[in-house]
Amino acid sequence: MTELLAQLAVLILAAFLGFELISRVPNLLHTPLMSATNAIHGIILVGGMITLAADGPLAIKAVGFLAVAFGALNVVGGFWVTNRMLGMFRPPIKRVKKRREG
Amino acid sequence: MQVATFLAYLLSAALFIFGIRRLKTPETARSGNTLAALGMLIAVVATLFVIEFRGLLEIGLAMIVGSVIGAVSAQRVQMTSMPQMVAAYNGVGGGAAALIALSEFYHLSEVGELGVVGGVTVPLTVLIGSVSFAGSVVAFSKLQEIAFEGAVSFPLQQVVNALLFVGILVLAANAFVDGALLPFLSPVASVVAVMAASLLLGILLVIPIGGADMPIVISLLNAGTGLAAAASGFVLDNYILIIAGTIVGASGTILTRLMSGALGRPLGKIIFAGIAAAAGGSREEGEERPVHDASAEEVGEYLKEEAEKVIIVPGYGLAVAQAQGPMHELMEALEAAGKEVKFGIHPVAGRMPGHMNVLLTEVGIPYAKLYDLEDINPEFGDADAVIIVGANDVVNPVANDPDQSTPISGMPILEVEQAKKVIFVKRSLSPGFAGVDNPLFYDEEKTMMLFSDAKQGLQEMVSAVKST
Structure with a gap:
């Protein structure tokens, strides 16, 4: 019971934290932001690992396998594409330099 | 632990x-x-x-x-396809949550440790995760233009959705009481049935939502997957799932509210009504009104001779025509001629929040020149020219007119009508997605209409500005 209450407390605090964190991000970065938070909910991968590690019949193992594969896709694809996107937001000074070199 | x-x-x-x-x-x-x-x-x-x-x-x-x-997939995807990519990653995350809950239900009931918490959180995770998965698949195929394009509606939609939801509750209860409610369904089979019903619900919820509202749907589904991950944290007694899932759930909710605010539409209306049905309000058919049909040369000459400060308003039509490159060239040509150039970006330009910013920075336009709605609106007053490419609804002054009731009424717009000259680069006079005619088109004094494909029109403007 205490465990559940502690989890609920964490849930509420994390919700407020989420509101606060996002409210201050400019429109300019909303797409990378959405993409990054999208990658962060790939944390579900951890749940997939836990459930796939437990013994069970083949069908349940297959369900767990799919969950881990989905989770890994979410994590790797999410962070990767966000990184690609943010690579284009280079500071103005660097860009000028680069053009001169080229 | x-x-x-x-x-x-x-x-x-x-x-x-x-x-x-x-x-x-x-x-x-x-x-x-x-x-x-x-x-x-x-x-x-x-x-x-x-x-x-x-x-x-x-x-x-x-x-x-x-x-x-x-x-x-992340390495290959085009930046214009970013919304569907996010939808896809989001969908698999939601699917993973639902599968985990199913698998954990089996493990927990094997050892008889399901309890009240498991009995509530397992179906909840399956429900949210499956809706998120199926909804994302539909959103993906709408954005990728595979299927369900536009707003698909059928009679008694709400009733069917409500019945499905009741069915999900009954099945979940049956799983909890060890199949006592519906003797023919074992507990695990009930959870599988919850999953099937939730997948169907996810499809039915997103199918009626039209293309322009997709940014909101993606944002909402993103929040949903976060919540599903958090719910699975309760199933698995795992703190990192609860924390990370909740943060994403909360952030997705905030983003969704920002977006629906930018569209001037209450969230409930988007989800439960299917907006497209309301569209097509004030369009007057059959009436031919004169416009100032301008050539690229004429526009180029005006920009070169008489404009000092130019604001460019790009819309999704720009991305559809793949005209970001010529847009960059136009900016450079104008700056080479000593003009001040800024970009005004509406929050819903593109297909997800901030999408247009990504598309413009991709071609090398410095992000410092990209201005949000609140920052650019005070500047239109002293701009000599506004160039609007592939956008219409977000600059339509009708949205601010309290006497008219249209699908875009109440939506914050870029107040381009305050500039000295307004230049539309547009293929035809057809109104934008919302189907509302723009009175600015017919202001022959102020407005120049350059009827052209965005890419070609911009290229012609570039050479007109460059030529002496």
């Missing part, structure tokens, strides 16, 4: 939070993403200790399969 793994989870949660914080400015954003990815790595390694390295073969294989698909 072991103290060490718990602390590792806390560290990864801190890295997620710190990473998101660094997404606040373009200079620090990339390192923020890297920090969050590092947090994820730490969480995964810590989990290996939680499961005491059991089932490593299956886990490793599944991870490789998922990671390879993720990496290849």
Whole structure:
């Protein structure tokens, strides 16, 4: 019971934290932001690992396998594409330099 | 739980939070993403200790399969396709949550440890995760233009959805009381049925939503998957799932509210009504009104001779025509002629929040020239020219007219009518997505209409500005 209450407390605090964190991000970065938070909910991968590690019949193992594969896709694809996107937001000074070199 | 793994989870949660914080400015954003990815790595390694390295073969294989698909798709995707890519990653995350809850239901009921918490959180996770998965699949196919394009509606939609939801509650209850409610369905089969019904519900919820509202749907589904991950944290007694899932759930909710605010539509209306049915309000058919049909040369000459300050308003039509490159050239040509150039970006330009900013920075337009609605609106008054490419609804002054009731009424717009000259680069006079005619088109004094494909029109303008 205490465990559940502690989890609920964490849930509420994390919700407020989420509101606060996002409210201050400019429109300019909303797409990378959405993409990054999208990658962060790939944390579900951890749940997939836990459930796939437990013994069970083949069908349940297959369900767990799919969950881990989905989770890994979410994590790797999410962070990767966000990184690609943010690579284009280079500071103005660097860009000028680069053009001169080229 | 072991103290060490718990602390590792806390560290990864801190890295997620710190990473998101660094997404606040373009200079620090990339390192923020890297920090969050590092947090994820730490969480995964810590989990290996939680499961005491059991089932490593299956886990490793599944991870490789998922990671390879993720990496290849992320590397290949076009920036214009970003919304559907986010929808796809989001969908698999939701699907994973639903599958985990199903698998855990089996494990928990095997050892008789389901309890009230499991009885509530398992169906909840399956419900949210499956809706998120199916909804994302529909959103993906709408955006990729595979199927369900536009707003698909059928009679008694709400009733069917409500019945499905009641059915899900009954099935979930049946799973909880060990199949006593519906003797022909075993508890595990009930959870599978909950999943099937939720998938159907997810499809039915997103099908009626039209293309322009997709940004909101994606944002909402993103929040949904976060909540599903958080709910699965209760099923698995795992803090990092609760923390990270909830943060994403909360952030997705905020973003969704920002978006629906920018569209001037209450969220409930989008989800429950299917907007397109309301569209097509004030269009007057059959009436031919004169417009100032301008050539690229005429526009170029005006820009060169009489304009000092130019504001460019790009819309999704720009991306459809793949005209970001010529847009960049036009900016450079105007600046070479000594003009001041700024971009006014409406919050819903593109197909997801901030999408247009990504598309413009991709071709090398410095982000410092991209201005939000609130920042650019005071500047239209002293602009000599506004060039609107592939946008209409977001600059339509009708939205601000309290006497007219249209689908875009109340939507904050870019107040381009305050500038000295308004130049539309547009293929025809057809109204935009919302189907509302724009009175600015017919202001022959102020407005020049350059009827052209965005790419061709911009290229012609570039050469007109460059020629002496």
